[in-house]
Amino acid sequence: MAEITAAARKPLFYYGWVIVALGFVTLGTAFGVWYSFSVFILAIINEFQWSRAAASSIFSTFIFAQALMNPVTGYLQDRFGPRVIIPVGTLVVALALFLTSHAQSLWHFNLAYGVLAGAGISLMGFASHAAFIPKWFERKRGLALGITMAGIGFGMLFLIPLVERWISSFGWRTTYLYLALMVLVALGPLNLLLSRRSPQDLNLLPDGDSDPDAPDNGRPAPTMRLTVVDPQWAARSWTLGAALGTQRFWLLFLAFFCMAFSYQGILLHAVSAMVDQGLTRETAAYFFGILGIAGSGGKILFGYLSDLFGRERTVTLAGGIACIGILCLMFAGNAPSLLPLLFALLFGLGYGAAAPLLPSMCADIFLSKAFGLIFATIAIGGGMGGATGAYMAGLLRDVSNTYTTPMVVFIALLLLSCVLIRLAAPGQVRRMVRLKPQHEKEAP
Template identity: 30%
Template sequence: MNTTKPSEFTAIAMGILALCFLIGMIGRFSFENFPNLVSPLSNEFGWPRGTIASIYSLGALVTGLTGPIAGILFDRLGPRNVYGIGIVSGGSGLMLAGMADSIWFFYLSISILVGFSAACCGNVTNSALASRWFREKLPLALAIIYSALGAGTLLGLSLSQIFISSFGWRQAEYLLGLCVLAILPIILFLPWRKLAAGRKSPVTALPHAEATSPIQWTMTKALRTIPFWGLSAVFCFTGSAMFSVIIQAVTYLIDVGLPPIEASVSFGITGLFIPVGMIGSGYLIRRIGLLTTAMGSYVVTFAAILFLWSFERPDQTWALYGFIFCFGLSMGSRGPMIGTIASHLFRGKNFGTIYGSISVGSGIGMASGSYFSGLLYDLTGTYDAVFLYSGISLLIGAAPFILVREMRKQP
């Protein structure tokens, strides 16, 4: 008798995907509009590029370092409370930024409050919730959820630049904060007991590692494994490579000769290709394997950097379009791979805490990339060193996929 396994994409599971996508989009929306503030803050306060970049880099570091806290809160308090805390923190941080008159005020509002919001509303908590509803289809589910990065980036950059051009940067921050806080009532009144419970009986076989391993994973046990540090290294160095470009991209396009709104929208359009890259990577992993897919994604990112490096005049549209396509296609594509590997290796009641700790590498990478990007520009006065730094970081970030056996042999 033929038996057909029921689909994991039930109505409630699809609702979980939509919810995680929305939360992830809000988290990135709150943080990824900051590149539009580089020029206004430089003009008003006269700060060097490195000082302004330190606001973003400290925020990225806060996001990474508080990832374990978000994971612990998720495991202990549940998703409703963590998401609510994140939305209040992000909305209030943006509104406070509109009143900032010193670098320390920006560190408090953007770096700490918005940075912590990105952790609470980011991939750690969303991965933990999704892993309760998906097993065999988890790579595809995470690819869909992580693609919120693109939607949040596009929306944040585009809307903030429109607000800045129309009302000034301070009023823009107030309005962005209100947009974030408007989501809070939706979060508070959802049926969280049912949503957080997870799938009562798995519809598919558990991953091989979970089915055969007797290990009850704790944070201490995970810290003693090579895969934990390998996954952290991918997050760290790949994040450093990507965010050294992200923090400079809008200003670079303006310096080349694009109008500010066109520069912001052009970079924001990269977000349209992020879902294609993430979902495409999930499909290719099943077809050609994780290692080949991962290496291909790094090649595409290298191409994006070369395209941007070649863009020296506004009429060189081929270079601009090449950067938009390749950067968007590969941006964040490693995230679902890391989330899937981590969920297979460390699944259990402490997964949120463990994955949150792995994500510390992402925060360190984002922070170092954005900070050293600004510092290198201040020291050299050109973007050449920034692009070179990004390329070297990519090489190091790709290495664990080859060197760590447990990562290399994932399906």
């Protein structure tokens, strides 16, 4: 009697979507911790009377530490998988937040939140999930990454206003203790129980497809297929060393730098910029929450569109929308109800594209057994850019007493990142193509 492999028996529900849902929750919490510093920074400045540049240096240290940790995270994910690495990350982050709650000087903050929390967020955050989520999907890679990364926006929507209320009611030190408990209790056990490295761990194929040699049992055929445009490039067994020797690697590295410079600078200083223009801190936090949910929509929308129309076109469209949002923030005080809302919606929507598109583009070019390490090394560019942008905006604000100059720089570098991605041309290696309907194939 012929044996039917587990891969040939397509389940009714593909486990990859469980991985997506788990990543949604994990990233929502991790980035709630990340971006909540935009609210903590005002309370910390009020207590210690530091300059904005000095307080911003804590966030810059955080971004730089997680960026330097990313290659280690990618290597560990390639070797051990998320069931080990993400729970370890939750332990590190919880410890870091506990120590931050007891910080008494700038170097305490830089060590506890900057270095230790940055390393822990790397283990449980963006680079960690980007190392294994693309392995679960091919045809729906952009959409799946978009839904996963949409958790970032929901974390911003719910956690940032919640953190603001906790700070107002209990103080920033107690709030950090609450966040530490949330990370430890909610995320560690879930990932230990449910997470898996790849569909092969469960004898499945990407996208939940059936074995191509097995009967299709009447299931509808896919309408899109991932096509290799450059077989010679795609067939290489990519290692980090080989990727470092390519122009595409450095174009993506620079694109990540420019994009993160703009996005992280805006995200850290958006609340402060709105407060400078006359909004209350509570109102600014509310708009920041709207930015988060708009970002979730952008992640799903642009992730899906990138599967249909290509990564390059989609990232350019999203970047243009984000730039219009930054212009709204620059003049928010002129219409304090309308323009902050437009900033939150437009910038959030455009910024949201970065999370699903960056790993998708890297996977289109460098997908291999060493992909986690390769992507994480490219992401160092993002960490360097984010750290520089966050600090630069604070420094220029101290010098000029306005955020106008850094906002102009953010727009220029964001547009440059779109050009660099077009030059890297992931669509010239792999891209989605629409398949002809079966009746058209059979027509004479």
